[in-house]
Structures are given as C-alpha cells and as structure tokens.
Amino acid sequence: QGLARQEFEVYYQPIVCLKTGQLSGFEALIRWQHPTRGMIAPGQFLLAAEETGLIVPMGHWVLGVACRQIKTWQLTFSHSPSLTMAVNLADKQFLQPDIVAQVDQVLQETGLEGRYLNLEITEGIVTENPEEAAFVLRQVQALGVQLSIDDFGTGYSSLSRLHHFPVSTLKIDRSFITQMGAGGKNAKLIQSIVALAHSLEMQVVAEGIETAGQFDQLKALQCDQGQGYFLARPLSSQRAEALLATAPQW
Numbered sequence: 218q219g220l221a222r223q224e225f226e227v228y229y230q231p232i233v234c235l236k237t238g239q240l241s242g243f244e245a246l247i248r249w250q251h252p253t254r255g256m257i258a259p260g261q262f263l264l265a266a267e268e269t270g271l272i273v274p275m276g277h278w279v280l281g282v283a284c285r286q287i288k289t290w291q292l293t294f295s296h297s298p299s300l301t302m303a304v305n306l307a308d309k310q311f312l313q314p315d316i317v318a319q320v321d322q323v324l325q326e327t328g329l330e331g332r333y334l335n336l337e338i339t340e341g342i343v344t345e346n347p348e349e350a351a352f353v354l355r356q357v358q359a360l361g362v363q364l365s366i367d368d369f370g371t372g373y374s375s376l377s378r379l380h381h382f383p384v385s386t387l388k389i390d391r392s393f394i395t396q397m398g399a400g401g402k403n404a405k406l407i408q409s410i411v412a413l414a415h416s417l418e419m420q421v422v423a424e425g426i427e428t429a430g431q432f433d434q435l436k437a438l439q440c441d442q443g444q445g446y447f448l449a450r451p452l453s454s455q456r457a458e459a460l461l462a463t464a465p466q467w
Contacts, residue, residue, distance in 0.1 A: 219262075220271060220278075224250050227282045228451035231460065232303065232422065232444045235436045238467040240460075242301030242335070244444060245283035246451045247275065267309060276310040277319060284327040284334060286454060291333070294461050303335040305367060308342055312349075317356040324360060331361025335386065340366055343382050351382055358383040365422070369410070376410070380417045387414050391425025394445070397434060408438050415439070432467075 219225060229243040249257040266272040287302035294300075310316065324331055336357065343350045343366070354364055365386035366379060370393055379387075389407060397403040407423075414421045423435045426445030435443055448467055452460065 219249055219251070220275060222252075224252065225275070225278070226250055226453070227279055227286070228453060229283075229286070229457040230444050230451040231449040231457075231465075232301075232442050233448050233467050235423075235432070235440055235443050240297065240300070240465050240467075241442055242303065242333075243287070243457065244303040244337075244451075245279055245286075245305075247279050248451075263307075267307060270309065272307045273310050273313060276305075276307050277323075280304050280320070281323050281327065284323050284329045287333060288327050288329045290458070290461055293458075294464075296464050297461060299333070301333050301335055301363070302329075303337055303365065305337045308339060311338055311342055311353065312346070316353060317360070320357060320362060321360055324362075332363065335363040335365055337365040337367040337388065340369065340371065340379075343379065343384075347381075354383050368424070376413050376417060376419075384419065386420045386422060388422045388424055389440075391445070394423050394425045394431055394435070395427070397431060404434060404438070407435070407440070411438055411440050 226248045228246045228248050230246055231240055232242045232244060233239070234241045247259055249262055251257050263272065266275055283302050283304050287300055291298055291300055306316075313319070320336070324334070358364060363385045364383060365388055366384055367388050368390040369387040370390045376387075387410070389410060393403050393407060397407060411421050420441045423440050423443040424445065426432050426435065426443045426447045428447055432443065432447055449460070
C-alpha cells in the first residue's frame with residue numbers, strides 16, 4: 218500500500234573526500250513517510266520488502282529518482298559538475314535477469330553518464346554466486362557504472378578474492394569505525410585494508426563517522442572518502458540542495 222500510495226522518499230547522505238574536505242557525492246537512502254506513523258527508518262521495513270519481493274520495484278524506483286536528482290544537481294550547481302550518486306542494489310534486485318537492462322534504461326531516461334553512478338552490492342552476492350556475479354558486474358561496468366562492495370568486513374570475503382571482480386570501491390562497515398580507538402586493533406586493521414585496497418587500485422569509503430577523532434584518524438590513515446553523522450545526516454532533497462548551494466567544505 219505504501220508503494221501504491223507513493224509514500225516513500227529518497228534521502229541523500231553526503232559523501233566527503235577526506236583529503237580535500239570537499240563534497241564528492243551522495244548515497245541515496247529510502248525512507249517511508251507513513252500517513253499515521255510518521256517517518257519510518259529503512260531498518261523497520263526493508264526485511265519485509267525483501268521477503269515479499271517488493272524490494273525489486275522499490276529498488277528500481279530509488280535508482281530512477283536518485284539518478285534524475287544527481288543529474289539535476291550537476292546541471293544546477295556549476296561548482297559540482299562531477300558529483301556522484303551511490304545507490305544500493307538489494308541481492309534480489311541484483312539477481313533479476315534484466316538488471317543490466319534496467320540500469321541502462323535509467324541512465325538513458327535520466328541522461329546521467331554511467332561514471333557518475335556507483336552501485337553498491339553486498340559481499341554475499343560475490344561470494345555466494347561468484348560466476349553469475351562476475352558476469353553481471355562486467356556487463357554493468359561496460360555501461361561505465363562504478364561498483365562498490367558495501368559493508369566490507371562483515372561478509373568474510375578477502376580483498377584478494379574481490380580483486381577478481383570489477384569493483385572500484387570498498388565501503389568499510391560502520392562497526393569497524395565505531396570501535397576504532399587510538400592505536401587499537403581496528404585502526405591497524407583499517408590501515409591494512411586501505412593499503413591493500415590502494416595497491417589493488419580501489420578507493421576506500423568509511424561509513425559511520427560520528428566523531429572528529431574518527432574523521433582525523435581516517436584522514437591520517439589515507440582513507441579516501443567518508444560519510445556519517447559527524448559530516449552530515451541523510452538529508453531530504455530540499456535540504457541537500459540547500460547544502461549544495463553553499464559549496465560546502467569540511
């Protein structure tokens with residue numbers, strides 16, 4: 218009913234280049250504006266969407282909205298012509314036989330160049346269905362689209378194994394960032410992930426940055442990009458646009 222009544226909205230969380238402090242793009246995140254319960258976070262409804270299969274049309278809708286929005290912002294703000302948009306692909310969505318055609322259609326309809334779209338998939342997809350995943354990922358890459366592994370570190374896959382897939386970015390799971398203390402094991406682990414990812418010509422994004430200390434430490438560890446409440450919470454399209462108008466610097 219929520220889908221039929223168009224009660225869902227896309228929010229946008231800024232992704233920041235840790236080296237320069239400049240905005241590099243956004244991650245599209247779905248929210249449910251329920252008529253009686255108010256704003257519902259995705260953690261409360263995505264599992265039901267997965268189980269019912271509604272995650273597929275929902276994900277396709279988010280992809281279209283997000284691509285159209287980033288293209289509009291590229292044209293509107295001359296200081297941000299290369300903004301990127303990260304969009305999560307649910308496992309069921311990724312496994313749709315026409316997923317490549319769906320992505321291509323959205324790019325054609327919105328006029329967005331593939332290099333400005335970053336599709337995020339789970340580690341589970343590439344570890345549980347390696348041959349099928351590799352085939353689909355190569356087709357998506359042929360569209361010029363960037364590919365990321367989301368929540369890296371939670372799926373027990375190795376970087377050496379991921380290197381066999383056309384993945385350009387790793388997103389370190391927020392649990393590693395939250396537990397990162399000065400000189401702690403997690404800091405050393407993150408340093409190792411960053412170093413190995415860079416040797417494989419991959420970018421690294423840290424999720425869940427919530428303190429200035431984490432920001433400074435990740436910057437010192439040469440992590441490429443970051444997102445989290447310390448930088449900015451997910452924003453409505455109107456608030457994200459207002460932020461863009463200020464040419465933000467962190």
